[in-house]
Amino acid sequence: MPDARPTAMVIAIDGPAASGKGTLSRRLADRLHFAHLDTGSLYRAVGLAVLRAGGNPSDAAQATEAAYALHPETTPLVLADPALRADEVASAASQVAIVPAVREALLAFQRDFAAYPPGNARGAVLDGRDIGTIVCPDADAKLFVTASVEARAERRLKELRERGVPVIYAAVLEDMRERDARDSQRAVAPLKPAADAFLLDTSSMNADQALDAAISFICSKTGLSDHCA
Numbered sequence: 542m543p544d545a546r547p548t549a550m551v552i553a554i555d556g557p558a559a560s561g562k563g564t565l566s567r568r569l570a571d572r573l574h575f576a577h578l579d580t581g582s583l584y585r586a587v588g589l590a591v592l593r594a595g596g597n598p599s600d601a602a603q604a605t606e607a608a609y610a611l612h613p614e615t616t617p618l619v620l621a622d623p624a625l626r627a628d629e630v631a632s633a634a635s636q637v638a639i640v641p642a643v644r645e646a647l648l649a650f651q652r653d654f655a656a657y658p659p660g661n662a663r664g665a666v667l668d669g670r671d672i673g674t675i676v677c678p679d680a681d682a683k684l685f686v687t688a689s690v691e692a693r694a695e696r697r698l699k700e701l702r703e704r705g706v707p708v709i710y711a712a713v714l715e716d717m718r719e720r721d722a723r724d725s726q727r728a729v730a731p732l733k734p735a736a737d738a739f740l741l742d743t744s745s746m747n748a749d750q751a752l753d754a755a756i757s758f759i760c761s762k763t764g765l766s767d768h769c770a
């Protein structure tokens with residue numbers, strides 16, 4: 542039986558790779574004491590499972606089988622796997638994400654998280670590509686976080702180098718462009734801002750400035766006041 546908690550508040554954060562949506566979502570969830578779900582990790586988990594099985598992430602049947610093999614009880618453990626952060630896994634994620642049956646398989650988990658955030662939290666922040674458009678179209682506040690493709694490639698390059706991964710700027714930029722194209726042009730749930738999303742371009746903002754801008758929008762939109770100062 543669903544529990545009798547009051548309806549949870551939902552903040553939807555979408556945007557392209559390395560726009561800063563994950564950093565912003567984590568910090569928002571901290572500030573508001575909300576639960577956070579990085580939905581990209583779900584697609585990465587499906588991509589990684591196919592790669593580990595020696596399969597092809599573009600094969601719809603293999604991707605669908607891997608998506609249905611993710612179970613809510615074990616998913617939190619799977620999402621903590623550091624292997625999810627590898628660049629080839631990001632690429633595999635964007636290939637499995639094209640498959641409508643994969644998206645369908647992951648939908649219930651995301652909607653349940655939004656409706657019944659873990660830890661008895663009074664709200665949830667979900668970040669991804671289609672949260673404001675498909676997963677939670679009735680979210681209380683929606684943000685679409687962007688930055689120029691060059692700024693995003695610089696950020697991802699720095700992040701990968703800090704983790705000791707040997708990469709060059711041109712390859713990261715090329716990968717980002719490829720993934721942007723695949724995510725924006727796919728037929729199902731393409732990356733695009735919801736009509737009622739607040740557009741936040743972080744190209745020349747640091748993470749603190751992005752958080753301040755987001756908090757001020759969310760507070761004015763939702764009437765939340767206790768964490769807004």
Ligand SMILES: Nc1ncnc2c1ncn2[C@@H]1O[C@H](COP(=O)(O)OP(=O)(O)O)[C@@H](O)[C@H]1O
Nearest residue numbers: 558559560561562563564696700743746747748
């Ligand atoms: N506003 C910002 N300015 C500069 N770097 C940022 C900003 N927001 C996030 N970052 C850094 O950029 C990288 C990508 O950010 P992340 O939040 O993982 O993006 P996304 O979730 O959109 O892929 C991380 O290394 C993060 O620390």
Ligand SMILES: Nc1ccn([C@@H]2O[C@H](COP(=O)(O)OP(=O)(O)O)[C@@H](O)[C@H]2O)c(=O)n1
Nearest residue numbers: 558559580581582584634635638669670671
């Ligand atoms: N809600 C979501 C989240 C991610 N994805 C897919 O999963 C891939 C990896 O997402 P991510 O958010 O982990 O990627 P980064 O922004 O961290 O690079 C994306 O390129 C999308 O193809 C999606 O289709 N829908």
